[in-house]
Amino acid sequence: MTELKLKLSVLPTEPGCYLMKDKYGEILYVGKAKNLRNRVRSYFTGAHDEKTMRLVSEITDFDFIVTSTEVESLLLELNLIKKHYPRYNILLKDDKSYPFIKITKEKHPRLLVTRTVKPSSGTYFGPYPNAYSAHETKKLLDRIYPLRKCNTMPDKLCLYYHIGQCLGPCVYDVEQEQYDEMIQGITRFLNGETDQIMQDLKDKMETASEALEFEKAKEYRDLRGHIENTMMKQKMMTADMTSRDVFGYSVSKGWMSISVLLIRNGNLIEKKAELFPIQDDIEEEFYRYIVQFYDLKSSLLPKEVHIPKEFNKDIISEVIESKVFQPKRGAKKEMIELAVKNAKIAIDNKFDIIERDERRTVKAIEALGEALDIETPIRIEAFDNSNIQGVDPVSVMVSFIDGKPSKKNYRKYKIKTVEDIDDYASMAEAVRRRYTRVLKEKLPLPNLIIVDGALGHMNTVKSVLLDEMSLDIPVAGLAKNDKHQTAELLFGDNGEIVPMKKNSQSFYLLQRIQDEVHRFAISFHRSIRSKSQAVSVLDNIEGVGPKRKQKLLKHFGSIKRMKDKEVNDFIEIGIPKNVAEHILEGIK
Missing domain, CATH: 3.40.1440.10 (GIY-YIG endonuclease)
Known part of the structure; x- marks a missing residue:
């Protein structure tokens, strides 16, 4: 200090x-x-x-x-x-860019939904904050405008041609005028100009009805309904067609909520809200959020960004290319107020959920630390083994940070130095390999290690840590009841039971950790066994097919164990005598 x-x-x-x-x-x-x-x-x-x-x-x-x-x-x-990626910094939950609808610049153009913007490769419309909305809009356009759907041109007509959603350029010549007309129609549609399309569909519907083609008439009617649903917007916010994003914020109990209203063609098309704990000044948090919100490399920012008057617009103007405004009166000020209202509603509605999540995670590890009389175990690592009759033994380690699984830190270990069934030795090898690497690469050490087992497993891990590595890390064990459920937390030199309420959040956290490490161990072991069973000497033995091979390995466990058996041992599980003889001859 x-x-x-x-x-x-x-x-x-x-x-x-x-x-x-x-x-x-x-x-x-x-x-x-x-x-x-x-x-x-x-x-x-x-x-x-x-x-x-x-x-x-x-x-x-x-x-x-x-x-x-x-x-x-x-x-x-x-x-x-x-x-x-610091733990205490807040990154946007959705780190992906918004999707766009794209008309490709190809001889036979396509209509795509994409998050990658390359202006030279096509015409883009958007962004669409709601990905579902973008895909639904594309589906609707596919029904109205039959552009090519295939990534590569096939040599025959596909299903899209037969259902009227492609002109079949792979077989038939399509004039450029047809493409130009469709692209103009799509452009008008995506710019909100649907009146002409609705009138055309109405004319086609009436024509089909007069010709007694009621199925076609119904299809045109349904298309009109889909267009109305897809293009339905919220109330008109401004009379102009300027694209703008409007920011508002609200603060409560050490948390900040920021709401963004995305306005395109004068219409409010989407609201996005983020809620996060305040680690800095409110002003700094707001600037940081806006810089993260926009991809500064994108050329598709809104023309205007509107922010509350409390902030310095000059700072934001220097980091984004959009014009920054702070409306003081009229409809645009009302938009700021609406964004603020949405931010307040978001923080009020979600605060209870955030508090519950904290009780499940942060409060749970704090209570666990108090129960064990150790520092708060911000980083917990748990180990478990898996094998079947000693075959293909594996160990795994799962990591929990702030009471939540950190899957990027999970580790798998194929046990290399242990023969037959030796749970303690398997765990010792995994722990040794894990913390040898941690020390070598100067990675963060855990505040608590949990083993799926009792005093024997705990002492094995302590021996590796203290005697071999001089590491003094608290080690706890999780014992299960006869129903294979988390029953007790063990700690201390003699593996004493730590008093814990079974309905406490800290005990629920232990259950989640034990379930997760067990699930991870089982899934890893299954993948190893499936690979080891996929290719073996049994594949070359006459009379042994996939089912019989699986039956043999399931019963005996490994080729090594089959070598010690007699013909009668195979006959007892339904293997014919001549096949059993072939097996014993083939695996020598």
């Missing part, structure tokens, strides 16, 4: 970014500041909410990067977050 105070005392007062680190050197949080000294010092002085206190309790070091301007620090912050 003395070294930390010294570093705080010499911090510069320029703008820049700071990186908070834990005792393993892992980056916990990245922030930006107008004044680095004041901002970083504020973490270690004064009162904070619970979330910030939790962050501060883990900080043992920090680093910083000075920038020339506040805008530079905002862009640098975004790049650092993308590079390090």
Whole structure:
């Protein structure tokens, strides 16, 4: 802590970014500041909410990067977050770009839904914040305009031609004028000009009805209905056709909600809301959100972005190409108020869910730490073994961070040094391999290790950690009842039962961990066995097909064990004598 105070005392007062680190050197949080000294010092002085206190309790070091301007620090912050993915930074939940509808620039054009924008390869319409809406719109257009559907041109007519959704350019010549007419129609449709299409369909419906072609008339009628449903918009927000995004926000109990209204062709087509805990100043959180919200490499930003008057529009104007406005009166100010209202509703409606999730995760690990009298186990790693009669033994490790599974940190181990059935030795090998690599690569160590087993498994793991690696990490065991359900948490030198309420969130967390590590071990073992069974010497033996091969391996467990058997052992499970003799001869 003395070294930390010294570093705080010499911090510069320029703008820049700071990186908070834990005792393993892992980056916990990245922030930006107008004044680095004041901002970083504020973490270690004064009162904070619970979330910030939790962050501060883990900080043992920090680093910083000075920038020339506040805008530079905002862009640098975004790049650092993308590079390090700190636990305490909030990234947008949907990190994918919005989908667009595209008309390709090909000899025989196609209509596609895509998230990749390459302006030179086609004409794009969108973005569509709702992917389902984009796909439904494309389906409707496919029924009206029969453009090519195939990725590569086939050599014969396909189903789309026969149902009237393709002109069959693979077989028939299609004039460019036909394509131009369809593309113009699609363009008008996607720009909201549906009146002409609706009239054309009405004329076709009446013509078909007069000709007593009632099936066709019904199809045209249904198409009109689909268009009405697809193009139905919310109320007109402005009289112009300018594309704009309108931002509003609300703050409550240390959380921030930001709502974005996406307006295209004068219509409100979608609302998007994000809810996240505040780790920084409200102003900084808002700027950070907007920079993450937009793909700065995209050339398809809205023409206008409207934000509340509390923020500095010049900063946002420097990082996005859209014009930034802060309406003070009229319909556009009402749009800001509507966005604020949506943000408030989102935070009010979801807060109870967030609190419940915290009770299941953060509060659960805090209670678990108190029950074991250890520091809060932010990072938990759990081990389990799987084998059938000692065949193809495997071990696995699952990782839970902040009470939630971190699947990118899961690990699988084929046991290499253990013969026959030895659960303790298998677990020892997995633990040894895991933490040898952790030490070598300087990865974060867990605050708690959980083994699926009792005192014997716990002592095996402790012996590897302490005697071989000099690691003092708390180790707990999970014992199951006769119904194979989580029953007791064991801890301490003698594997004492830790008193826990069976209906507590911390106990439910232990159940989730045990179920997950067991599921992961079983699935890994099955995949190993299926591969080992796929190819074997049995494949070349006369009279042994796939079913008989599976039967043999299921009963005996391995080729090695078959070698020790007699002909009668095979006959007892229904294998003919001559086949049994072939098997014994073939596996020698």
